[in-house]
Amino acid sequence: MDSITRCLHTRSEANGARPSVTPLYQNSAFDAGSTYFYTRKNNPNVEEFEQVVRELEHARHGVAVATGMAAIRTCLEQLRPGDSMVINSLVYGCSFKLVQRFCERFNVHLKIMDLSSPGAIEAIPNGTRLVLFETPTNPFLKTVDIAKVAQAVKASDPSALVVVDNTWATPIYQHPLSLDADVSLHSATKYMSGHSDVMGGILLTDRDDLAEAFRQERFYSGAILDPYAAWLLRRSMQTFGVRLERQARTTAGMREFLKGLPQVQNVYYPEIDGHQLRGYGGILFIELRSDLVPRYMELLSALRYFGSGTGMACVTSMIAQPYTGSHASMTDAEKDEMGLSRGIVRLCFGLEEPEDLRRDLTEALAFIDQPVATSVTV
Ligand code: PLP
Numbered sequence: 602m603d604s605i606t607r608c609l610h611t612r613s614e615a616n617g618a619r620p621s622v623t624p625l626y627q628n629s630a631f632d633a634g635s636t637y638f639y640t641r642k643n644n645p646n647v648e649e650f651e652q653v654v655r656e657l658e659h660a661r662h663g664v665a666v667a668t669g670m671a672a673i674r675t676c677l678e679q680l681r682p683g684d685s686m687v688i689n690s691l692v693y694g695c696s697f698k699l700v701q702r703f704c705e706r707f708n709v710h711l712k713i714m715d716l717s718s719p720g721a722i723e724a725i726p727n728g729t730r731l732v733l734f735e736t737p738t739n740p741f742l743k744t745v746d747i748a749k750v751a752q753a754v755k756a757s758d759p760s761a762l763v764v765v766d767n768t769w770a771t772p773i774y775q776h777p778l779s780l781d782a783d784v785s786l787h788s789a790t791k792y793m794s795g796h797s798d799v800m801g802g803i804l805l806t807d808r809d810d811l812a813e814a815f816r817q818e819r820f821y822s823g824a825i826l827d828p829y830a831a832w833l834l835r836r837s838m839q840t841f842g843v844r845l846e847r848q849a850r851t852t853a854g855m856r857e858f859l860k861g862l863p864q865v866q867n868v869y870y871p872e873i874d875g876h877q878l879r880g881y882g883g884i885l886f887i888e889l890r891s892d893l894v895p896r897y898m899e900l901l902s903a904l905r906y907f908g909s910g911t912g913m914a915c916v917t918s919m920i921a922q923p924y925t926g927s928h929a930s931m932t933d934a935e936k937d938e939m940g941l942s943r944g945i946v947r948l949c950f951g952l953e954e955p956e957d958l959r960r961d962l963t964e965a966l967a968f969i970d971q972p973v974a975t976s977v978t979v
Contacts, residue, residue: 623649625832642820646831651803653838654793658772658785660805662812665826666819669768669788670699672802673733676764676784677703678818679811680731685710687725689734690939691717691741694928696766697935700733715939717743722750727757735766736775737871737878740886740923740945744872751781762811768792773845774880778807789826789834792882795844797912799833801826844916844952848883851950851958858959859887859948864966866890866944883914883950886923894944896969897922903965906953917951918958 602610626645631637637644651663666672673696680686680703688700690713704711714721716734722745725732732754736745751763764784765777771792777785787793789801803826804815819825826834856870867888873881889897900920901909907920911927921927924943928936936942950958 623832623835626828628828640828641823641825642816644825644828644831646828646835647826650789650801650826650831650835650838653835654772654787654789654803655805658767658776658778658805660778660785661807661809662805662815664804664806664812664815664819665789665831666802666804666824667826667830668800669766669786669790669802670695671822671824672786672788672804673699673764673766674703675804675815675818675822675824676731676733676762676786678822679762679814680707680709682708683710684730685712685726685728686731686733687712687714687716687729688732689714689716689738689745691715691738691743692733692735692766693739694923694931696733696735697928698930716745716750722746722753725750725753729754729761730758731762731764733764733766735769737769737881739769739927740869740939740941740947742769742869742871742886744874744877747777747780747782747877751783755781769882769884770878771845771882772805773842774882775878778805780877783808783811791914792845793834793838793841795837795841795915797910797915797917799830799837801830801834845882847952848914848950849880851955852881852883852885854955855948855950855958856885859885859962862963862966864890864893864970885948887946887948888942889944889946891944893966893969894942896973897943897946900965900969903968904961905965906958906961907948913947913949915949915951918953919947919949919951921947921949923947 629640647665651665655663686709716722732750734745747765754761754763763782765782767775767777767785768788768791785805787803789803806812856868859865859868865887869886871881907918909920913919923945924941928941
């Protein structure tokens, strides 16, 4: 056999190998006779990740895609020119921009509403084809009543889509499909990855027609999750529950602690009603005392254990300023409209010892509360 042919055709005889975890299927194509076809359509690692999340959220179908943004875009693709949709005003900045750009380009009527405010759900216009929101909201962690939105929207159009971005609530603490949402979607890049080292997204639904539409869209748009990302995510999911439990405990404790600090004007934490939201994880917002806001960059330098990158919900603690970070793509007017100022700070608590984090925050906040050092001229 020619060496080139040998290089091409030698395959290990893996029969008898019994790996304890599913190996990585790093291949684009499958041989004839396989139950798989082509990795842009599906792949064993992608399917295994889908199964884990599907089971956690008791969903009939899971469709994994490349990122959280791809999950949102896959939903938007269900709209047609002339349709109307509603987006909640308190959402991740890039989701807002994606929807705004999509609607402008494809002639979809967009209404921006604050669905957490009294009377807003009743005011959703008749004939709305899709409603997209996060609950708890980003920022401010307010609650949008999922069942009430579903009831209101479906009263005028039973086939309308209620889409909940469930990333911050997590598939453990909130199950939108059981509250009559059509789709629950996640950025798997956050809690599910948990280590700031992989990107992914997933759509969950109980509707067979929607699952089929999402799979077709994923196949033709090429937005499927990469097998290696799926393999990493599946591995990370093994510690998801214990990570979340610890983050939740630390964060609940931080809520009271932060309220007692003189440099903190407000603490935002969601309402855990035990029905819609049955627990809460590791992200909260504080509002810095207004005179300290210009010293935010000094706060970052003074903190030892809080990273300042865009990552969140991972094993190490993070700090971010949504105004210049997660919501940077919105205009200043749009941020004003949603009540987002530079003083709002997002804190994500990792797995560090809570006492270390409390000491770090106390010292760093006290540091920026000192008068600015000025040079003395003689
Ligand atoms: N949804 C929410 C609530 C998010 O916070 C993010 C990102 O921060 C996304 C969607 C987008 O996810 P990804 O970065 O995986 O595309």
